[in-house]
Amino acid sequence: MTSAPGELFELELFGEGIERRYRKMRPEVAAMPWGTMSLEGISQAALVRARARWTSAAFQEHRTGIACAATLRLLYECRAPVDLIALASRFPLDEVVHVELCARMAMELGGGTEIRHDPDAMIVDPARDLSPLMRAADAIVRFFCVGEAVSIPLLRGAWHAARHPLPRAVLGRIVRDEAAHGTFGFAFLDWALPRLPADDVAGVCATYPSAHGGGCSCSAASDRFGPWETVVAAALLVVALARRRHRRRAGGNCNYVLRFTTEMRGRDRNSFRRPSAGM
DSSP states (O other), rough: OOOSSSEEOOHHHHHHHHHHHHHHHHHHTTOOTTTOOOOOTHHHHHHHHHHHHHHHHHHHHHHHHHHHHHHHHHHTTTTTHHHHHHHHHTTHHHHHHHHHHHHHHHHHHTOOOOEEOGGGGGOOOOOSSOHHHHHHHHHIIIIIIIIIHHHHHHHHHHHOOSHHHHHHHHHHHHHHHHHHHHHHHHHHHHGGGEEEEEEEHHHHHHHHHHHEEESOOOSOOSSSSHHHHHHHHHHHHHHHHHHHHHHHTTTOOOHHHHHHHHHHTTTTTTOOOOTTTTE
């Protein structure tokens, strides 16, 4: 019998002094009410679904940790402000904690479920022919302004819906950490956008179809846009909002971004047109 393709998603702790130092860094994990959930009255089918959801959540947090670590390198490469880099340096640890929390929730419900993955395809890196600042902008718009910002209200809703103290504590911890993640991208854009020409802002969006090779797991594709056009439109809107905030301070406007968004409607994903110099 041949095994399924990909590597099995498994986690472990090193233990001993390393784990003790980790626990001191984030003592709230051990303080949560582990072992207090009763599974009586819950059907086996419901338990399997719950285990699968929490295992999937651990895997997604693992991927987000990779994205945060990659972003940290990009911030160094573009010589971002020291305090901005310092803020981002806590994000990989946050995601490690989230991975453990979700994995332990799956164990509380009877154990994790099988996930196989390609370790070389966990995230999409920015194109290497972009400048360091453009690479950072590409990744941060995707990872933080879109990905993290979208996940926060979903997590908050699950947190408010939770009734048992354990999942409520787990989700509450994740929501509190993610709040800083969700605002980080906009802080970066406040610094980066004045340093980027208008064509470069549009250019980073034009890299999406070629960099990702088509196809997308995004489920929010609308009737007007294909899957990647939807992602680009969301990214452009985020950039537009931040640009508008900056331009208002400077007394200008950011209509070129909004006009570029509307011009994407009905276009093939490989035929994006950058705004003209007069926009």
